[in-house]
Amino acid sequence: xxxxxxxxxxxxxxxxxxxxxxxxxxxxxxxxxxxxxxxxxxxxxxxxxxxxxxxxxxxxxxxxxxxxxxxxxxxxxxxxxxxxxxxxxxxxxxxxxxxxxxxxxxxxxxxxxxxxxxxxxxxxxxxxxxxxxxxxxxxxxxxxxxxxxxxxxxxxxxxxxxxxxxxxxxxxxxxxxxxxxxxxxx
Amino acid sequence: xxxxxxxxxxxxxxxxxxxxxxxxxxxxxxxxxxxxxxxxxxxxxxxxxxxxxxxxxxxxxxxxxxxxxxxxxxxxxxxxxxxxxxxxxxxxxxxxxxxxxxxxxxxxxxxxxxxxxxxxxxxxxxxxxxxxxxxxxxxxxxxxxxxxxxxxxxxxxxxxxxxxxxxxxxxxxxxxxxxxxxxxxx
Numbered sequence: 001x002x003x004x005x006x007x008x009x010x011x012x013x014x015x016x017x018x019x020x021x022x023x024x025x026x027x028x029x030x031x032x033x034x035x036x037x038x039x040x041x042x043x044x045x046x047x048x049x050x051x052x053x054x055x056x057x058x059x060x061x062x063x064x065x066x067x068x069x070x071x072x073x074x075x076x077x078x079x080x081x082x083x084x085x086x087x088x089x090x091x092x093x094x095x096x097x098x099x100x101x102x103x104x105x106x107x108x109x110x111x112x113x114x115x116x117x118x119x120x121x122x123x124x125x126x127x128x129x130x131x132x133x134x135x136x137x138x139x140x141x142x143x144x145x146x147x148x149x150x151x152x153x154x155x156x157x158x159x160x161x162x163x164x165x166x167x168x169x170x171x172x173x174x175x176x177x178x179x180x181x182x183x184x185x186x
Numbered sequence: 187x188x189x190x191x192x193x194x195x196x197x198x199x200x201x202x203x204x205x206x207x208x209x210x211x212x213x214x215x216x217x218x219x220x221x222x223x224x225x226x227x228x229x230x231x232x233x234x235x236x237x238x239x240x241x242x243x244x245x246x247x248x249x250x251x252x253x254x255x256x257x258x259x260x261x262x263x264x265x266x267x268x269x270x271x272x273x274x275x276x277x278x279x280x281x282x283x284x285x286x287x288x289x290x291x292x293x294x295x296x297x298x299x300x301x302x303x304x305x306x307x308x309x310x311x312x313x314x315x316x317x318x319x320x321x322x323x324x325x326x327x328x329x330x331x332x333x334x335x336x337x338x339x340x341x342x343x344x345x346x347x348x349x350x351x352x353x354x355x356x357x358x359x360x361x362x363x364x365x366x367x368x369x370x371x372x
Contacts, residue, residue: 003321003324004321004322004323004324006324057322057323059321059322060285061288061289062248062289063289064288064289065288065289065290066288066290066291068288069288099246102247102250102251102252102254102255103247103248103249103250103251103289103293104251104252105252107289133322135189135190135245136190136243136245136319136322137190137243138189138190138192
């Protein structure tokens with residue numbers, strides 16, 4: 001368990017990730033931009049050509065229980081794999097109704113009825129994932145999830161996203177933008 | 187459920203709360219200071235005579251279940267009551283071992299074995315309380331809890347703090363400072 005890390009995703013003219021698609025799934029859109037830069041730790045001052053910024057922090061898990069943690073740790077892969085030249089950044093905001101639920105009610109919807117953790121596990125180790133919390137920073141999104149995968153896993157990733165969007169949990173999502181990116185192989 | 191609020195506690199020469207005691211319970215101390223000012227939202231630039239600052243955000247509850255929420259909502263009181271001229275600020279940091287536990291393991295220690303929520307309930311409505319999360323901001327403390335109560339509830343508050351410190355949960359606390367404050371009646 002490492003300490004929380006602040007991560008900033010910045011739309012720009014010159015980031016290391018090329019934005020291939022930027023689709024509004026529900027709610028207000030985000031402006032299009034050619035590229036994205038990811039900063040860990042304190043983000044630098046704004047540069048010429050930079051656009052929107054989204055920030056969130058990594059943190060301890062809020063729902064995962066012991067058997068799930070053990071299963072995740074066995075198969076999950078780190079970010080930055082040389083062949084993972086595809087990425088997705090999916091910022092979401094959940095409704096006030098979600099945030100008015102208690103911990104046990106949120107867990108019940110997220111896992112017992114929507115199988116969020118179990119569905120995610122099926123796509124490991126191909127898809128690497130990191131969750132960033134944004135709501136507590138006063139941002140307009142609650143969560144920023146970043147995924148990395150090889151081009152061969154693209155169809156599989158589409159299936160993962162479609163299955164999560166069909167769950168009861170997703171009925172609490174009131175804003176979602178789906179950003180797909182690529183970078184040059186190392 | 188309101189949106190999270192960033193709160194900054196600043197030691198100063200001129201804050202509205204007088205620091206009566208500042209005791210190190212475990213771990214590194216905090217420097218003594220005469221007064222404390224509390225800022226909600228973005229904190230202003232540093233002023234002459236200001237000392238240490240601790241910041242944290244209010245957030246959704248992480249452990250409370252539905253019957254507990256209902257019981258809390260029935261009796262808890264807001265901050266700022268005219269007769270609540272005593273306050274306590276208790277910053278704590280928990281061990282890495284705590285943060286390596288999963289959600290179900292933390293809940294089990296916090297409530298099933300340590301009765302943290304149930305003990306707190308016994309002291310409502312006399313003691314008003316607000317929890318601020320600091321770990322995710324990269325601060326040296328994980329939690330900053332602020333309490334307000336009338337002078338007549340002082341003995342009762344000492345009992346609350348003593349009971350919590352004797353729990354299994356508190357064996358995971360590796361840094362704790364206990365700051366007691368008063369302000370003039372309105």
